[in-house]
Amino acid sequence: MLHEQIKTLRAARGLNQVELAKKLNVSKQSISNWENNNIQPSIxxxxxxxxxxxxxxxxxxxxDTRLYLEVTSLHPEEIAHIQMLIDDLKGRTHHA
Structure with missing residues (x-):
């Protein structure tokens, strides 16, 4: 499961293995090994x-399958807009 999560999250960010490796300060081979489930990353x-x-x-x-968005630095109105977008994407928009 971990190997799939890493690969999925990397692809969702539009990163290749080399780019992710640079951002994490690890080798491209480490990323490849994690994604191919050959080895596990350290804690x-x-x-x-x-x-x-x-x-x-x-x-x-x-x-845990829940995902969260970090909105701490946003204003309440901005958070409300994001929640409306999420509701729209889920297809369950609530009309006031």
Whole structure:
């Protein structure tokens, strides 16, 4: 599961393995090995991956399927707009 999560999150960001490796300060071979399920990243790197992709380590490990958006620095009105977009994308827009 971890190998699939890394590959999916990397692709969703539009990054190739070399680009992700540079951002995490690891080798391209490490990324390839993780994605091919040959080896597992260390706990330290797992935390780096979670921070980089803005997901929990539980999400990476397949223990939690929920995803979160970091909106701490946004104004309440901006957060409300994002929630409306999410509702629209889910197809369950609530009309006031």
């Amino acid at each position: 330290e790197v797992l935390v780096k991956l979670a921070r980089f992709f803005s997901v929990s380590t539980d999400y990476l490990l397949g223990l």
